[in-house]
Amino acid sequence: MGRWQPDARTRLERAGLELFEERGYEATTVADIAAVAGLTERTFFRHFADKREVLFSGSTVLAEVMSQAVAEAPADATPSEAVRAGLAASASFFDDRRAHAGRRQAVVAGNPVLLERELMKMATLTDALAGALRGRGVAEPAATLAAEVGVLVFRVGFGRWLEEDRPMGEVFDETYAAVGAASV
Amino acid sequence: MGRWQPDARTRLERAGLELFEERGYEATTVADIAAVAGLTERTFFRHFADKREVLFSGSTVLAEVMSQAVAEAPADATPSEAVRAGLAASASFFDDRRAHAGRRQAVVAGNPVLLERELMKMATLTDALAGALRGRGVAEPAATLAAEVGVLVFRVGFGRWLEEDRPMGEVFDETYAAVGAASV
Incomplete structure (x- = not known):
């Protein structure tokens, strides 16, 4: 709390890249990315059309x-x-x-x-x-x-x-x- | 009968192109292409992995x-x-x-x-x-x-x-x- 957090978009990009590296692109879902970023799927789709x-x-x-x-x-x-x-x-x-x-x-x-x-x-x-x-x-x-x-x-x-x-x-x-x- | 026919591969390529032009790529199936070429789906797959x-x-x-x-x-x-x-x-x-x-x-x-x-x-x-x-x-x-x-x-x-x-x-x-x- 109080610690600086990058904005939602950047957090989703970082979380996505990490998961694609760890689990592979196909095995990663939007729900996974949102969870790792500490955000909801709804927020994900406000920023990106799909996981790609x-x-x-x-x-x-x-x-x-x-x-x-x-x-x-x-x-x-x-x-x-x-x-x-x-x-x-x-x-x-x-x-x-x-x-x-x-x-x-x-x-x-x-x-x-x-x-x-x-x-x-x-x-x-x-x-x-x-x-x-x-x-x-x-x-x-x-x-x-x-x-x-x-x-x-x-x-x-x-x-x-x-x-x-x-x-x-x-x-x-x-x-x-x-x-x-x-x-x- | 007796009329020269191009080989199966060429017939399938021509039939595919014709159908993609007429109906669109998405709406065309392998079965359609084989039918227009006067061949079976099995023959199609002997020559091509998919319609693309x-x-x-x-x-x-x-x-x-x-x-x-x-x-x-x-x-x-x-x-x-x-x-x-x-x-x-x-x-x-x-x-x-x-x-x-x-x-x-x-x-x-x-x-x-x-x-x-x-x-x-x-x-x-x-x-x-x-x-x-x-x-x-x-x-x-x-x-x-x-x-x-x-x-x-x-x-x-x-x-x-x-x-x-x-x-x-x-x-x-x-x-x-x-x-x-x-x-x-």
Whole structure:
């Protein structure tokens, strides 16, 4: 009592991840997650549509953060410069979440249903970034292509960042250069 | 009678695609597909694990064709040259299937469950190409990166090829150049 408690949403996310790690995703129920978080199922469903979303609601926030940074990039930025601004914004989003991000990634990679969902979220992120580019006046197919390359760099760079304790922005820059080299 | 009939597998694929277009994917059963193909459910399950596979068994063949071409690329080919050889092999795979490929794509794009599966198949293709590159002595992360870029070019180029009546190889070359330009 009186001890600081994170908000309900964060508690549910932590409880869900813990249970998915311990018991496996399939064997964990919403009731389990709510109980471990010290909350009711009703509260759970106020925050998440289903147990899968405990792992994916961050993706929606991430897409918003990145799209906004693309929209707000300097007017004279090229499409890839604008996308890079989006990636830079994601770096600050992840800076203080390395441990959580690594555990989450391991759970997702271990379950085909979650992996399919993750790939879908990446496709949604691509659409969001392409939309933000079109909002800057970038025509198709250039907008989608710049967004696709950005999300490829994000995915590959993110994996490397989880393995190597280096600033995410640095890893993104290297990955962009590597994609350029691999497309010659 | 005496009239040429395509083999059972092809008949089931055509019947499945037709029914998914007409009734929707969810409303179509394996029994429906078998009936339209003039075959039994038992024959269906000899060829496909479930109704979804009617749309995706081609992906497995494609991954094999492309991986083999990567493996057989000249010994002095760079990783991206070897991947390009894989893409070139896919072009001949699709040459005489434009109409079918376009209809299939429309069905997949219209259903989130199928779209998730499609993305998963692309991830599997990436793994297969990266594996073929490692078989050529390419180290990581270069192998995965070259494979990722190749599959990105494949996905984007494939969509463009469906819209424009041009040789697939030409579209792939353009898309490679566009990815290079978008990664600067």
